[in-house]
Amino acid sequence: MGSQVMHLSSPRRRNPVSRWLAADTLQGIQRQRALLGYLFLAPTIIGLLLFIVGPMLGSLALSFYKWNVFRPPEFIGFANFERLFADPRVFTGFKNTFILVVMTVTILEVVAFLLALLVNRLASRTLSTFFRTAYFLPVLLSGASVAVTLGYMFHKDFGVINYYLGFLGIEKIPWLNSSDWVLIAVSLTTVWRNLGFTFIIYLGGISSLPTEVLEAAEVDGAQGWRKITKIVLPLLSPTILFATVTDIIKMLQFFDEPFIMTRGGPGDASRTAVMLLYESGFGNLEFGYGSAIALVLFIVILAVTAFQFVMSRRWVFYR
Amino acid sequence: MATLNQTTAVGRVQASSSYRMDWFRHNLGRWVSMTFLVVMAILTLMPFIWVVSTSLRTPAQSFTLPPKWIPTDMDFSNYSQVFERIPFWNQIANSFIVTLSVVAGQLITASLAGYAFARLRFRGRNVLFWIVLATMMIPGQATIIPLFIMVSRFFQINDTLYALIVPSLATAFGTFLLRQYFMSIPDDFEEAALVEGANQWQIFRQIYLPLASPGLAILAVLTFNAKWNDYFTPLIFMNTKERFPITLGIVDLQGYMATGSISVVLAGIVLSTLPVIVIYIFGQRYLVEGLMMGGVKG
Numbered sequence: 001m002g003s004q005v006m007h008l009s010s011p012r013r014r015n016p017v018s019r020w021l022a023a024d025t026l027q028g029i030q031r032q033r034a035l036l037g038y039l040f041l042a043p044t045i046i047g048l049l050l051f052i053v054g055p056m057l058g059s060l061a062l063s064f065y066k067w068n069v070f071r072p073p074e075f076i077g078f079a080n081f082e083r084l085f086a087d088p089r090v091f092t093g094f095k096n097t098f099i100l101v102v103m104t105v106t107i108l109e110v111v112a113f114l115l116a117l118l119v120n121r122l123a124s125r126t127l128s129t130f131f132r133t134a135y136f137l138p139v140l141l142s143g144a145s146v147a148v149t150l151g152y153m154f155h156k157d158f159g160v161i162n163y164y165l166g167f168l169g170i171e172k173i174p175w176l177n178s179s180d181w182v183l184i185a186v187s188l189t190t191v192w193r194n195l196g197f198t199f200i201i202y203l204g205g206i207s208s209l210p211t212e213v214l215e216a217a218e219v220d221g222a223q224g225w226r227k228i229t230k231i232v233l234p235l236l237s238p239t240i241l242f243a244t245v246t247d248i249i250k251m252l253q254f255f256d257e258p259f260i261m262t263r264g265g266p267g268d269a270s271r272t273a274v275m276l277l278y279e280s281g282f283g284n285l286e287f288g289y290g291s292a293i294a295l296v297l298f299i300v301i302l303a304v305t306a307f308q309f310v311m312s313r314r315w316v317f318y319r
Numbered sequence: 320m321a322t323l324n325q326t327t328a329v330g331r332v333q334a335s336s337s338y339r340m341d342w343f344r345h346n347l348g349r350w351v352s353m354t355f356l357v358v359m360a361i362l363t364l365m366p367f368i369w370v371v372s373t374s375l376r377t378p379a380q381s382f383t384l385p386p387k388w389i390p391t392d393m394d395f396s397n398y399s400q401v402f403e404r405i406p407f408w409n410q411i412a413n414s415f416i417v418t419l420s421v422v423a424g425q426l427i428t429a430s431l432a433g434y435a436f437a438r439l440r441f442r443g444r445n446v447l448f449w450i451v452l453a454t455m456m457i458p459g460q461a462t463i464i465p466l467f468i469m470v471s472r473f474f475q476i477n478d479t480l481y482a483l484i485v486p487s488l489a490t491a492f493g494t495f496l497l498r499q500y501f502m503s504i505p506d507d508f509e510e511a512a513l514v515e516g517a518n519q520w521q522i523f524r525q526i527y528l529p530l531a532s533p534g535l536a537i538l539a540v541l542t543f544n545a546k547w548n549d550y551f552t553p554l555i556f557m558n559t560k561e562r563f564p565i566t567l568g569i570v571d572l573q574g575y576m577a578t579g580s581i582s583v584v585l586a587g588i589v590l591s592t593l594p595v596i597v598i599y600i601f602g603q604r605y606l607v608e609g610l611m612m613g614g615v616k617g
Binding site: 029030032033034035036037038039040041043044045046047048051052053054055056058059062111114115118119121130131134135136137138139140141142143144145147148149150152153158160163192195196197200201224249252253255256260274277278281282287290291294295297298301302305 | 348352355356359360362363364365366367369370382384385386427428429431432434435436439440441442444447450451454456457458459460461462463464465466467468469485486487488489490491494513518519520523544547548549550551554555566567569570573581584585588591592595596598599607610
């Protein structure tokens, strides 16, 4: 406080900049904080503009060009998109992606919800910790390790899975070599790696439900299935929406597992949208065409996000 | 359940006649749910046990069925093979360098930006914040082709570790996360500090940053997990084996061992997973909490 008085009485001794930023006036503090704000933001804003916003706009621009590394870029209007919508491989790729999304996300949401419901009811702390750890562990692994490991386990002749299914009288299933089975194998692999993530989200949602409401419902005679469908599910709808949309967006960007397990095969049976993008962009070095595929994928993801936004306003029950 | 039923009129009538039925149903439900929990736990844990036990089988035994769940061969030669087949030390070091640099970089940039958005007032703050939020919706794959052109043509850092580090130093998710943390800290601290004569940097560094440490921990473990396990980005940027991170190394090892022993590949997987397991043991709480907050991007 004493120093403030001294400063105010001797303004001559400071240069204009430090006077402008003088810490001991309210305006000075505000100016300091504003300047500090811009300084603090600079690394993040520059980084995001340079490495996300810039490339995003670049992707948009590139999709109107024909460009590989050898020849200079050539503007071709909507030709990439016309080619894309007529390309049967692109159609297959997006179809496979949608099948994988529907299959994987359905299994994930149902199983994770049931597990969370049951684990939440466990009285024993030890048991509950054990199950939570067990279900969560695969989340730690990389898609690469999981793909390699489960690729071995799904092997038709040497795989552990067919070996045990044999005890149930099931004949050897060509998991990764048949176009009928490959999407199921890839989907199960992804379910295995991501179940813990979805489970943890549901467990968090369920354990924060208001106990008074649940008890009141029980007193009123709501039990078992009725209690779940009429009370728990509506109360949990924000969590369900969040988990489902997060999982859908994650699965739309699906790449590691099918790429490592099958390279998209047999034929194109397990080729995904991102794999197409990767192959046209970095396999065939068609940067324009690859960008057009990336853009379509981005629009699909944006549509899912918009859907989440709309749904969360209209349908979800927020307390 | 039975005791609860008796408190209502309907329940009282039913309780006497169907008490045994209720008891049976109640217990049956418990057994069914317990069986489901146990079966799912076996299914999630089985691949882990299989990987570890098979990595310890002799190469000749690695394909033989039935699988051994309890390792009895204890053949550690597979582990030494990993080091002979791929430049394992290089690759694990690369993974550490990349992951730790990105974690450190994101902690710095995101704590600065999160603090600015939460606690400093300046013109354009809301517009800038909306830009940051919007970038969270852009998936990494949508930008990868122009990013590759930029990294390889303009910066010419492809096939170096910088290509994996520099584009990931700024984070929209981390900024958003830490902004929430800084916003939850009361203003009183700042007023008290100003009275004590602290400057704006000291207020950030010595008061607010330490108070936001749970948020920093969440960001650190999430980023570590995501970056350590990243396969897509290095697949595009890296060509030289010595500069691969370990995720690429494992897949490379699998291709290399296509006709050989899978035990060696599995030994490599065990080794490459150890760091994330250690992170999980120490940072379990933050990892779980962070994932629940919606941290899916690395």
